[in-house]
Amino acid sequence: MSSLQCDITLTVNGETIRETVEARKTLVDFLRDDLGLTGSHVGCEHGFCGACTVRLNGVIVRGCLTLAVQCDGAKVETIEGLSDTGECADLQTAFETRNALQCGFCTPGMLLTAQELLASDRVPSREAIREHLSGNYCRCTGYHAIVDAVEAVAKARAGSGT
Amino acid sequence: MKITDDVPSTLTALDRPNSYIGRSVPRPNLARLTQGRGHYVTDVTLPRMAHVAYVRSPHAHARIVRIDTTAAKKMPGVIAAVTGPELAKVITPWVGVLTHLKGLKSAPQSAIAIDRACWQGEAVCAVVARTRAEAEDACALVQVDYEELPTVTDPETALDAATHVIHADLGDNLCFERSLDVGTVDAAFAGSDAVVETTFVFGRHTGVTNEPRAIVADWNPGEQRLTVYHGTQAPHMMQNLFAKHLGLEESQVRVLTKDVGGSFGIKVHTYADEMAVVALSKLLKRPVKFVADRIESFVTDIHARDHRVKAKIGVMNDGTITAFEIDDLTGIGPYSVYPRTSGIEANQIVNLTGGPYACPNYRAHTRVVFQNKNVMCQYRAVGHPIACAVTEGLVELAAAKIGMDPLDIRRKNLIADNAYPTGSASGLKFEALSHHASLDKLVKMMDHDALRAEQTALRHKGIYRGIGFASFIEVTNPSAAFYGVGGAKISAQDGCTIKLDAQGAIVCHTGVTEQGQGAEAVIAQVAASAFGVAIERVRVITGDTDNTPYGGGTWASRAAGIGGEAAWQAGKALRQNVLAVAGSILQAKPETLDIRDSQVVDAGTGKERIGLDEVARIAYFRPDTLPPGFQAELMATRHYVPRAFPFSFTNGIQASYLEVDTDSGFVKLLKHWCVEDCGTVINPQLVDEQVRGGVVQGIGAALYEQCVYDERGQMLNGNMADYLVPMASEMPDIQCGHVVSPTADSELGAKGAGEAGTAGAPACVMNAINDALRPLGAAPLTDMPFTPGKILRALGRVS
Ligand code: FES
Ligand code: FES
Numbered sequence: 001m002s003s004l005q006c007d008i009t010l011t012v013n014g015e016t017i018r019e020t021v022e023a024r025k026t027l028v029d030f031l032r033d034d035l036g037l038t039g040s041h042v043g044c045e046h047g048f049c050g051a052c053t054v055r056l057n058g059v060i061v062r063g064c065l066t067l068a069v070q071c072d073g074a075k076v077e078t079i080e081g082l083s084d085t086g087e088c089a090d091l092q093t094a095f096e097t098r099n100a101l102q103c104g105f106c107t108p109g110m111l112l113t114a115q116e117l118l119a120s121d122r123v124p125s126r127e128a129i130r131e132h133l134s135g136n137y138c139r140c141t142g143y144h145a146i147v148d149a150v151e152a153v154a155k156a157r158a159g160s161g162t
Numbered sequence: 163m164k165i166t167d168d169v170p171s172t173l174t175a176l177d178r179p180n181s182y183i184g185r186s187v188p189r190p191n192l193a194r195l196t197q198g199r200g201h202y203v204t205d206v207t208l209p210r211m212a213h214v215a216y217v218r219s220p221h222a223h224a225r226i227v228r229i230d231t232t233a234a235k236k237m238p239g240v241i242a243a244v245t246g247p248e249l250a251k252v253i254t255p256w257v258g259v260l261t262h263l264k265g266l267k268s269a270p271q272s273a274i275a276i277d278r279a280c281w282q283g284e285a286v287c288a289v290v291a292r293t294r295a296e297a298e299d300a301c302a303l304v305q306v307d308y309e310e311l312p313t314v315t316d317p318e319t320a321l322d323a324a325t326h327v328i329h330a331d332l333g334d335n336l337c338f339e340r341s342l343d344v345g346t347v348d349a350a351f352a353g354s355d356a357v358v359e360t361t362f363v364f365g366r367h368t369g370v371t372n373e374p375r376a377i378v379a380d381w382n383p384g385e386q387r388l389t390v391y392h393g394t395q396a397p398h399m400m401q402n403l404f405a406k407h408l409g410l411e412e413s414q415v416r417v418l419t420k421d422v423g424g425s426f427g428i429k430v431h432t433y434a435d436e437m438a439v440v441a442l443s444k445l446l447k448r449p450v451k452f453v454a455d456r457i458e459s460f461v462t463d464i465h466a467r468d469h470r471v472k473a474k475i476g477v478m479n480d481g482t483i484t485a486f487e488i489d490d491l492t493g494i495g496p497y498s499v500y501p502r503t504s505g506i507e508a509n510q511i512v513n514l515t516g517g518p519y520a521c522p523n524y525r526a527h528t529r530v531v532f533q534n535k536n537v538m539c540q541y542r543a544v545g546h547p548i549a550c551a552v553t554e555g556l557v558e559l560a561a562a563k564i565g566m567d568p569l570d571i572r573r574k575n576l577i578a579d580n581a582y583p584t585g586s587a588s589g590l591k592f593e594a595l596s597h598h599a600s601l602d603k604l605v606k607m608m609d610h611d612a613l614r615a616e617q618t619a620l621r622h623k624g625i626y627r628g629i630g631f632a633s634f635i636e637v638t639n640p641s642a643a644f645y646g647v648g649g650a651k652i653s654a655q656d657g658c659t660i661k662l663d664a665q666g667a668i669v670c671h672t673g674v675t676e677q678g679q680g681a682e683a684v685i686a687q688v689a690a691s692a693f694g695v696a697i698e699r700v701r702v703i704t705g706d707t708d709n710t711p712y713g714g715g716t717w718a719s720r721a722a723g724i725g726g727e728a729a730w731q732a733g734k735a736l737r738q739n740v741l742a743v744a745g746s747i748l749q750a751k752p753e754t755l756d757i758r759d760s761q762v763v764d765a766g767t768g769k770e771r772i773g774l775d776e777v778a779r780i781a782y783f784r785p786d787t788l789p790p791g792f793q794a795e796l797m798a799t800r801h802y803v804p805r806a807f808p809f810s811f812t813n814g815i816q817a818s819y820l821e822v823d824t825d826s827g828f829v830k831l832l833k834h835w836c837v838e839d840c841g842t843v844i845n846p847q848l849v850d851e852q853v854r855g856g857v858v859q860g861i862g863a864a865l866y867e868q869c870v871y872d873e874r875g876q877m878l879n880g881n882m883a884d885y886l887v888p889m890a891s892e893m894p895d896i897q898c899g900h901v902v903s904p905t906a907d908s909e910l911g912a913k914g915a916g917e918a919g920t921a922g923a924p925a926c927v928m929n930a931i932n933d934a935l936r937p938l939g940a941a942p943l944t945d946m947p948f949t950p951g952k953i954l955r956a957l958g959r960v961s
Binding site: 003022024025032037038039040041042043044045046048049051078079080083092095096097098099101102103104105106107108111126127129130131133134135136137138139140141142143144145146147 | 188189192193195196197198199200202204205238295369370371372373374421422423424425426455456677678679680847848851854855856857858859881882883887888889890891892893895896919
């Protein structure tokens, strides 16, 4: 238990945030509780489920294994930010059309993880998609529909040359 | 991207113009969830809201000698520290029994343990603070003195005279027992050409919903009302229970359920730590929030399965099955869970075993015993995965013993498709099933002969692949026979209210709830079709006891079949009402009119007469222009409950193709197929996704998932690193197909589809593993989960 407080300044979805946080507070708790960004979810708090996935300086991380104080000076992006910029709008639409989400609790983390894969590997195989998503737990879908949606977007993006 | 093929509607009654029945329309409102704008209970915050954390027993069975909360109460942010006896002044205990499960007994359970903790993880003290972190800090300072008591963990010895009785008042550790003996079982076995006898073991596992259990209770003394934001499947059931145990009227309790991060039966029970939250809110007169963390979830979310079944099958050399016999034993923790009881899974195993087959001789015995482990109760496909694995395991072992093809033995014994209505030896009633049509379809889908040829060819190269099957039946659309007749206030009926808004769109209020399975979409499709508008003109409201018709919610695969039928009838009723208004405006007979795509049209010619927006405008703002004495009724409610059959059974068959690495014992799943018959398919894509998600949950049970306990009742792997769940990289693609045998009990003809995948998957994975290893002379594997260690032992590679 600790009450050590730290001042941090960071960019969250393009907005500059200055806050005082407890040193022990995780990034995902900070985003959810202090900033009201409840799109990032908490499924396990021990780094397994991937529901808390957010982007830190351009790379996806587990929001439950990252402390808010580590993000001083950093650039953090969440599903809310990606939605507002439209960066992965095609992926979101594909998830909706293909019913690649049921309860939707895993979805923000899934989308950020899939977006990273598609940025690095233009048309991954189904196996490569499954492998890349294998740190994101989904209890509802059985994964098949998620793989379909990601595969379809990869092909569409490659086809349209973007 | 290919959306699952639409299945054309097969019923003329549903063949309305622009019908959405049978179409894979995407679910409305999904963009909220993909954009991170959902509203889960874990997201709820209210003014003055406090957070509760629990001190939980580290012992499986211990007397609580003394609790000292002095230091905890002095911690910053702490609002209260409350023990069991203190909370018992606000909330009464409960006993999880149902009168139709004869002889089932249990002991009173309290929101917080009073003088004794009966499992590791039972809450013994609550600490309420400004933040969850502060509550947890203070929990660490609560001093509890325990005196350890003897623990009962092994069901096999739970009934021995030497074993400690957990609840002395009950006399023994037996919760429930049932026997059934139908036909001439002994004579049938004696006359059989072959008898196979084995023991099946099913690992204790749990739901691991991605969003843990969560509840926010807000007692408002000014209104004398309790508002509960609850991640539940059954808001009206919880309204009743909160009211009953807090001493309130149901009208004083409102339960709100918005987005739920997965439920699968986990969130349809009464949890002591959630009952404590509503009591704490009442006590402290402010909102209190509880979210189970993952470590708490593992020792408090209900567990399931954990059955040991001794089983026997008799068979003739021509493949005729002569008899089934089972002896089942299960340990369900220290309490039967309220209000559905923990006897249902065992009861279902007795009901369902042998169910797909025309075999008149059946004997079954089950015992449900108390033990000092976390409680067990109903989880997705209750009893089915066990009954199915026992039945299908026996059938394939018998086929192997007499040298018959596993599909041929099924063709010989599955109830004929033209035999309905009929029943099972255990007394189940079947309205219309399609085992043979489903099997034929599966064989085509999987290109069975080519697969067998590939399997044989690879065996010569030392690659061991297996093909396994599982025919199954599934209970859906339950009538009051499930719970109501046993005295539980769990509604079997459900309702739907549909109203026309002032611009001609409709709003549906339904008693069934959305857990991600697509209930809202199904209601919207049905209402749009029945009434006559585009689906974009339909809004669906669920999960609010103040604003939806009384209903049961979502369980036992009932939302589409029961909630859907209520919506169908309400849509039709509102159409009649609106046509009455239109008729009076147009001076036409209502029966000559219809509604199509938001227009009132001539039924015969389809010619547009007046828009719904105009009908609404006149009815709401210029009723003075309507004929004297005519009153427009632009809201209609209908209810529905199945009456002709206690349950609407569905059926199907699954197949698994996999490869066993005989050096490492690892199983690689290559492909999975499922053909199922859920009657009218309202939305093929949603049905397929229910099947796929269910199959993967069943695969988890077969290969990975198990709550491992030691003999002292300590759970050893209660975290997501040690408790293995299926992840994307290990799961196969799953192909789905349908046969359609609608139920005549409703106009819609839809049966449930939510549990079929989970029911059959463990059985066919087991059969596929045994098929792969049979040429190597391995002893058949019947002890789930099939870990690499067990497989290597069966192969004799390790001892
Ligand atoms: S909450 Fe971070 S990985 Fe599960
Ligand atoms: S959609 Fe529910 S956990 Fe993935």
